[in-house]
Amino acid sequence: MRVVAAMSGGVDSAVAASRMLDAGHEVVGVHLALSQSAATLRESARGCCTIEDAGDARRVADRLGIPFYVWDMAQRFADDVVADFVAEYEAGRTPNPCLRCNEKIKFAALLDKALALGFDAVATGHYAQVVETPDPAAPAGVRRELHRAVDQAKDQSYVLGVLDADQLARAFFPLGDTTKTDIRAEAAQRGFSVARKPDSHDICFIPDGDTRGWLTDRLGRRPGPILDTMGQQVGRHDGAYAYTVGQRRGLGLSVPAADGAPRYVTATRPQSNTVVVGTRELLGVDHIVGDHARWCGAAPEGVVAVGAQIRAHGHEHPATAWADGEQVQVRLAERIRGVAPGQSVVLYEGTRVVGSATITHADRR
Template sequence: MRVVAAMSGGVDSAVAASRMIEAGHEVVGVHLALSRSAATLREGARGCCTIEDAGDARRVADRLGIPFYVWDLASRFERDVVEDFVAEYAAGRTPNPCLRCNERIKFAGLLDKAVALGFDAVATGHYARVVEGPSGRELHRAVDHAKDQSYVLGVLDAEQLSRAFFPLGDSTKPQVRAEAAERGFAVAKKPDSHDICFIPDGDTRGWLDRRLGQREGALVDATTGAVVGTHTGAHGFTVGQRRGLGLDRSSMDGDPRYVVEVDAPANRVVIGTADLLGVDVVEGEHLRWCGPPPVGSVRVGAQVRAHGEEVPATAQVGEGDALRVVLDRRVRGVAPGQSVVLYEGTRVIGSATIRATSRA
């Protein structure tokens, strides 16, 4: 096969590209330029889209002896990921930009361009497995559950999976680093990127303030309805948040308070005690199926965070673009805008964006 290896400049994508070559594929390395004003150097371990990263990817490609290109998808990334991120927070929701990037950039923009140029598939350094099943290719959890990234790939559909390779799914991170060192890759000890790549300093609230501006609003107690403080913008809060509320707990009862609701239209943030955070019903929209969609009421495992615990649940697909998931136990801090990914064993069934939560 002719395969595009997405090369971020990190150790995982480097080893993924080398394994695709060893498997006998014709491989071309591609680095995605996603920033309109990419920094020259990485800031600590944050981000993955700097000029330094592009240089690291090019050096790996040179060592592998494969062609290497930089594809500029910055405008599409700004529109489909960054602007979506801002709009979701402005609406009082908590998005996951990594899922949107996988759905709209790496497995839409990148894959679409690769196919248009005559390539058969795309390979990435994600920790997940593609398994041939009775109805076609299936997405499964990685062997290394500590590094498993199937959650952020739950937005892929069957057609995208048919053209996707994840060569690291059967390996652990130490094995990948050791292999990179054996191959002489300079990135063998390079720190992993983390957090949100387009917010390199990690200050999400400050970044959103610069985009959306500040506007004073009320902090309201969920039980009494009393105003207990003020804030500078509801966009700076997410359900389950404890820190940065600006409260004097000694003037209340001393117990920790958490965000339990973000009312963006009213610029109001509702806070309460931990017992108010638990929910066991999740309503979803924007359904994405990794294979045949489930029919009727089915037992599943449900995961609502990238590194969260899978919870046994019952899922019911409604008419149109609607999903209702009833969890076997309550989960705290589930926010609208996040994604719920459904599993059957290690197989990913699909995903949905959380529209609302409640208690059964």
């Protein structure tokens, strides 16, 4: 099989490429240039896709003896991921750019180009597993399912929950059966210089981690009121777009609560540029509605028991879910806090990813 190995310049993608080569595939390494002004050196352990990272990826490819290319997808990334991120925050939602990147870049733009060039699949260094199950109705009699990784601390199946069945059929995740500690040991044994390279963290295009400052640079200061649930002004902000439901830190309230209890963002209202704060109890919801449904296989029929995960490294919550036209309805067994519009809810059946949806709103039932 001819496989494009997406090589970020990190240890995970390096080992993933080597494992695909060991498995007997014809492997070509590809580094995605996603920044329109990539820094020469990494500013911190947060960022990625720098010129230094491309060099690290090339050195691994040379050691493996495989062809290596850099594909420029900076404009596509800017349009489909960065611009979407800004627009979502401006609209009062809290997006996850990693899911959008996987959907729009790594398993759309990258995969489409790979297929057009005659390749059969794409391999990445994500921590997840693809399990093949006999199914006479599936192509070649095998159904490919997306499952959690063995290393729960590194599991990335959440950010892959946007993959549909066709994309999953062309995807390989060679690291899903191994812990991160063992991956670093394997990289060292293979003589990779990236064996101890720090992992990237948070949002790759905001290397200093200051999301509020980054958004302010692009959307400008937009001062407005912070209100309590009774409508009383208790503070000021420089832009409602910089706040998210469940946030407690950085509110800078000028009027403390009468009982001294901490307050949290319970809503952002972009139309009036208002942020609303309230008690922790007001954050509890047990009903979620999502759109932009993506199913890793057939959509569920009727009401199904699932585990619902709201954040990349969050807990899985017992729930029931059902497809409702273009929407997905999720009923949680217990109330959870801090569910914000724009986040993704990923549904599981055991370790298998059923699908995902983008949260439009959440409430109590």
